[in-house]
Amino acid sequence: MSALVGSLVVFALLRLLGGDVAYILLGKEATQDQVIALRIELGLDRIWFVQYFDWIGGFFSANLGTSFSGSYEIFDQIGQRLVPTLLLAFGSLFVSMVLALFLGTYAALNADNTKGIATDIVSQIGTAIPAFWAGLILVVVFSVSLGWFPAGGYVPIQENFLGSLRSIFLPIVALSLGITSVTTRFVRSAMLDVLNEDYIRTAMARGQTRNRAVFVHGLRNAAIPVVTVGALQLGNLLAGTIVIESVFVIPGLGQLLLSAVNGREVIVVQSVVLVILLIILVMNFLLDIAYGLLDPRILDKRNGA
């Protein structure tokens, strides 16, 4: 539902502010007749809602036609570029959530000493580092100087599994840095609350060590805010993916979007944006499921039990 609303908004924005695509494609020397002919050819002369339903219908029936420049089939192109983007997005989400869970717990357990404060400072700086700059620095250090990883490009996962992992390792590290830092700060405050809970004291009274009590009983409870913050970070994550693809020259949706923006490929732009919104919605849905698994009380409340 919200994806459809989003698609309408994107469509409206592009049509309202878009200017005349035919005019831009033909350049300034075009005659009036040429412009009109091209508009008819591209279907831009029809009423807006016919254009909208034509596009959205084509989107869901896997037929979006060719790009204005005629060089590629839009739907196939999106399909090909979906995989690297999904790998990056899901990979970074997973890496950063797991890392944040442990770093945040570590910071909370050491809240009063220098180790905890050091973790705080690092996470504070981590939130301020833009993902694309982190990517550039990683390339300089690990590709140009040390030569451990390729500086860019993407090896398809079906061709060479290890090579594929190597090609997306640095991008995932760069992307995870910021999201891990933000999430770590939330885990820390959640964990501090958890440490004061009765069940931790009970577990320790039963003879468990503090660390064991925290890992057995606390971690699952502290994971709930991770999921909440993770859901809020999805937009940032996908935005970061677009930028990171540009840093590492990964042929994903972001690169397609960028070239479409420069070529004023309106249909490509709106389709890619819609796909990205759908990815966000699906990830949101998955996190919602994780929510229920981590805390069964939430499911009970929803089912009215």
Place this chain on the structure above:
Amino acid sequence: MVTRLKKSWSKPTRARLSNLPASLLIGGGLVGFLVCVALLSFVWTPYDPITIDVRNRYLPIWSDGHILGTDKFGRDVLTQLIMGARNSLFVSVVSTLVSLVIGTLLGLYVAAAGARLQNIISRGVDVGVAIPGILVAMVLATAIGPGNAAAITAIIIWFIPVSARVVIGPTMQVLSQDYIEAAFGYGRTKWFVLFNHVLPNISSIIIVQASVMFAAAILIEASLSFLGVGAQPPTASWGRTLKEAQPLMEIAPSLMVVPGLAIVIAVLGFNLLGDGLRTYYDPQQARKR
């Protein structure tokens, strides 16, 4: 009487400065420095920002006359950095202020409106928050062409639902207080109550939010100009300087390090300022964190 007693007991200003949260002082210092540099660029820069000097290309850091070296056109890096600070602050100040004003008004209105409108608008706000600002910027850049205008408009569109969402909850909380009912009973209009009784009570939340949004806006501006969707040449921008430095990373790595550090310092400054302000306004809540 009590307040007067307190006043005479309070320590002089210098002692109180040290009572302020450290993050507020550091953040405020960084932000203040940044603002000063940006303002300075209007009256003085070390070199002319757009003059090309082919003889002095790729000078390293600490060169004579060019403390941070020069880029591939022989332009002074420090000058580019200062002009970039101006562009960065310009974009973030304009977009944050406009979206804060619109978002706050929207939030106040929604919080005071009936339940049905609240449901519709907050659903819309939720959708709006989920859409990444960079996507909005890309769509706008397709429509009106890349540049600062596209970047600023995109950030505004992205921030309005964010700031509205921050305002709605606290406003509803204040509206449920007895003195609000008293004010309505006194015959005050809705907007009079919202501006004179609600707004002062939620102003600290808005100020903290503003600081966080400044930081986010600086990050987005840098990302957009890195992608080539933001500020266009010859306007200096940190993100674009980084983009230009990317193919040169083997010849002149310092070109890539310096603008990135500037972004980190700016974002860190505003983030710390926001944290510090939050602690300052609500020390008890902050101590729990």
